[in-house]
């Protein structure tokens with residue numbers, strides 16, 4: 001289990017992380033979200049032991065994770081960290097990069113393991129390709145596979161699919177998170193993308209103002225977002241009568257007291273996002289059809 005207790009950290013004088021406490025059980029998947037600059041990457045680096053804490057402790061089971069003041073070499077065998085900047089070896093192939101830290105004494109086992117990981121990150125076709133010729137997204141997948149090579153007990157992922165195109169992202173995400181679950185690897189992932197959270201994360205931690213604003217089940221936070229910050233992570237929303245109402249909770253009906261005037265329509269695939277004026281306020285809702293500017297639409301709040 002990862003046990004983070006009262007962690008405070010600053011690069012200079014002002015703390016970037018203040019009194020952070022949370023646990024992640026073996027095999028649990030915890031997502032860290034928050035606005036840009038809220039300290040997500042810093043938290044992962046600190047958990048990895050890259051910096052010394054101002055206060056607090058980080059434990060993996062009985063072992064305390066210590067920073068450079070106490071550890072000549074940063075990092076531990078049971079924990080891997082995939083940063084946003086992945087440092088791979090450019091002049092050797094994809095499979096050599098992945099197999100780099102696997103034992104040479106068992107060549108068959110090494111090859112089997114490398115092939116398995118190439119499949120997880122969907123790079124089998126590129127096994128013999130030199131890393132320097134890969135795209136950013138392909139390099140990110142090599143970095144993921146390399147971090148998994150020696151089967152860590154816990155992995156820290158910083159925006160793990162940020163460089164991957166949309167064609168690949170969905171299936172890659174499913175493949176990597178399935179692998180982590182099946183192998184009972186604890187995962188702490190910093191992300192901007194709700195798709196990394198919904199359907200995958202067991203817990204979701206929201207960082208705000210250098211602290212943990214909430215730590216809860218993603219489903220609970222989605223269904224009852226207590227603040228605009230949480231709601232904005234999941235999608236378009238409105239604040240009506242002091243309540244957060246997602247765009248999909250505002251339905252078009254034949255007649256109601258909520259009379260809106262359409263300002264713009266945005267094509268979103270299977271629906272249109274409509275921006276309209278309601279009692280002098282701008283609201284957003286989803287509708288199956290495009291509507292011309294100036295049309296009147298009546299709305300109803302559906303809260304479930």
Ligand SMILES: Nc1ncnc2c1ncn2[C@@H]1O[C@H](COP(=O)(O)OP(=O)(O)OP(=O)(O)O)[C@@H](O)[C@H]1O
Pocket residue numbers: 011012016034035036037038039040041042043
């Ligand atoms: N090496 C550093 N030295 C000094 N300050 C830093 C350093 N790295 C980050 N910071 C500062 O710490 C704060 C948190 O940065 P961090 O990169 O952890 O945020 P983040 O939530 O990961 O952002 P993003 O989502 O944009 O990646 C920011 O104010 C940033 O400017």
